Amino acid sequence: MKRFLIKVILYTSSMMIAISLTLVVTHELIPISFQKNVKFKRNGIGFMGARLAELDTVENVDILILGSSRAYRAIDPRNFNEFKIFNLGSSAQTPKQSKFLIEKYIDKLNPKMILWEVHPSLFNNNGVESSIDLISNEKLDKRLIYYVLHENKIVLYISLLLKAYEEMTVNDKLAINSKKDTYISGGFVERVKNKFYKGKKNNSLRTEIELNNEQFLNFENGLKILAIRDVNILLFQAPVTEEDKTAIVNQDDIDNYFSALVLKYGLIGYRNFNNFDLNFIDSLDFYDSHHLNQNGANKLDMQIEKLLKNLNFKGE
C-alpha cells in the first residue's frame, strides 16, 4: 500500500510539473483555433490591459461604469465634459467580475455614481470568458489567486499559470494588434468609423433567459458593498437592435426583477433604454446586433447626460 501511495504521489507531482511546462509551450506554439482550455488574452479584445494600466493613474471619479462590451463601447468619456468618468467595463463582464473590480478599486476610484450595465445574458453565463480576460490583465496578486481558487475551474487555473509565466517573461503586456478598434482614454473602445450593421444572416432565436443564481448572488453582494458606501447606482440596459430586443422572451420579468432591486437597495433607478423610443436605427447606430457604433454611442450618451441632469447629479 505504501509503495502504491508513494508512486501515486510521485507520478502526480511529476506529471503536474511536466504538464504545466507543456501547457506553457503549447500556449506559445499552437494556434488559438487548435486550443480549447489553454486560454490567455493579453489585453484581450476589449483592451482590458490598457484600461487597467490607465486605472493606475486615475483616482476619485464622478462616474464609474461597470458591465460588458455593451458598456465600454457605449459610454464615451469624451461626451461628458462636466464629469470625470471611467469606464471599467470588460468583455462579457458578469456580476462575478464586476464584484471583483468593485472590491479592488472602489476605494481608489471613490465614485459618486455607478452606471452598471445589466444585460440579461450576463446573468445567464458562467463568467469563464470574462474571468480569463480578468486573469490575463489584472496584476497577479493574492486577490486574483483567491478569485481563481474560489471559481475552481481548470481553464482558469491554466490561465493563472500562463499569467505567472507572462509576468516573468513578457515585457510589452499591452501589445495589441487591432485594426478594428481604438482604445480611448477613460476606458472607452471606439470601433472604426463608418462601420454599420447590415443585419443577420439568420433570424435570432427567441429564447427565455434563465438567470443564474450564482451571478445573482454576486450581483446582490456587489450592491451591498456599494450600499454601505452610499454610492448612487443606476442600473441600465444599453440599446440593442430590433431583432435582439425581441429575442428575449421573458424580458418583462427581468425588467421587473431589476426594478424591484431599485427599491430593495435604494438605488437611484433602472433604465432599460430599449423600452424608450429614442430613435436608434439599426443600420445607422449599430455595428452589430448588440453593439452601438460611434453614432449610437453619441446618441446614447446624450440621453444619459439628460438623465443625469434630471437627477440633479453634479460632478466635482
Place this chain on the structure above:
Amino acid sequence: MLFNSFEFALFLPTTFILYWFVFQKNIKTQNVFLLSISYLFYGWWDWRFLSLIIFSSLVDFISAQQIEKSELDQRKKLFLWISIFTNLGFLGVFKYFNFFAESFASLMTSIGLQTNSYSLNVILPVGISFYTFQTMSYTIDVYRGKMKASNQAIAFFAYVSFFPQLVAGPIERATNLLPQFIIRRKFAYEKGVDGMRLILWGLFKKVVIADNCANIVNQVFANYETASGLELILGAMFFAFQIYGDFSGYSDIAIGIGKLFGFELMTNFKTPYFSRDMAEFWRRWHISLSTWFRDYVYIPLGGSKVSHGRVVFNIFVIFIVSGFWHGANWTYIVWGALNAIYFLPLLLSGRNRKNLDVVAKNSCLPNLKELIQMLFVFTLTCFAWIFFRSESVSNAVRYIELIFTNKLMPVNYNLFKYYLPFFMMIFMLLEWASRKAGFNIWIAELKSKSYRLLIYFTLIYFIIAYGVHDEINFIYFQF
C-alpha cells in the same frame, strides 16, 4: 456526485485512505464504511431517494431468506414475486407510469374516445434501472438455487449500493459481487495500478471524447431541420462516439474504483465498434445488461431452442424490452426493434456465433473484408442511434429524411472543432491497440516504461487541455 466532479476528486482519495488504513482490520466495519460512503455518494444527488434503495434492498434481503427457508414451492414463488413486483413496481411508478398513461390517452383519442390523461409529477431517481435489476437478479438466483441467500445484511446492503457501479452499472450479478463483500479484502499493488489506469482511460473517454462530441451532437440534433446532409451524418456518427465514450468511460472508471477498493467488477464493453457483425456487437456492448436479459428473459422464454417463429418472437421481446429499459419513450422501443431486425438474420442463418474472437487477432491491421464488415456494422449502429438520440420517432424519421434531401454541404466549422478528429484518431488507435485484452492489460504489457509514461502523460494532458470540465452528467444516469 459525478466521477468527473471536484467533489469526487476529494471523495475518492479520502475514502480510499480511510478504507485501507482505518477500517481494514475488520470486514464488518469495512462493509459498514462502504455502505455509508455509498449512501453518501448517492444522497449527494438527492438523499430522499435513498429510501428507495434501502427499501428495495430490505425486500430482496428478506425475500431471498424466505425463499431459501421455505420448503413449499408456492411460498418460494410468492416471495420471488414480492421481490419482482417491488422492483418492477418502483420502475413502473417512477419511470414508466407517465409513458403508459400518455400512450393510453393518445390511443383512446386516436379511436375517437376522449380521456383525461393523468400523469405523475415525479423525478426519475438516478440509477433506478441499474440497482433494481441488480438486486432482482439476486432473488431470482436464490430462487433458482444458483446461490445461497445472504444472512449478512450489511454485506448485502453494501452490495446493492456499492457506489462505483450504483448509478450506471455494470449491473453486477450477486453470484460475482456479493461473495466479495464477505471475504477479507487485501490491497494488491498491481490491482491498484490497474484501477488507476482504468480510471484515467475512462476519464479521457468521458471528458475528452464524449463531452466534446456532446457539444456537436446537441447542436445538430437541436437544429436538424437547418443542418446540411453532411452535418446530419456527422451528428449521428459523433453521437455513436459520445454514447460509447460516455458509457464505457463510466464503466471503466467504476471498474477501476472497484479495483482500488479490492473488488473485481465485470467487463461492460469490449471495443464494440470493431465488431464484424451485429451479433458480435451485442456480445461487446453493455455486456452486463445484454447478459442479464439473456439469462433472466431470453433463456426462460426458450431462447433459440424453440421453433423459428418462437425464436423471432423471443429475439424481438428481449431487444424491445432492452430498448424500453433505457427509457419510457417510443424512440427506445424502435431502437430495440431495429437491433432485433439487424440481429435476426444472423441467428436464423446460424451465423450469429461466427465472430467469437477479436478482429485481426494475429495481425496488426484488419484485412479489407474485416474493414468493410466493421464499417457496415458501425453504419447500422449509427442509423439506430438516430432513433435513440431523437426526441421522438417522427423527429428521427425526419432527421433521416433530411440526410438525403438537404444539401450535402456546407459544414459549420465553428461547431466541428479542428482538434476533434485528432482525438478521435488517438482514441481509435488506442482502442484498436487494446482490443484483445482491454486498455489496462494492454498498457501493463507494454515492454517499454517510457511508452507507458508517454501514454499516461498524453491522456492527462488532453484531459486538462481539451477536456470539457463543466461536470456534464453521464448519459446513462437518466436511465
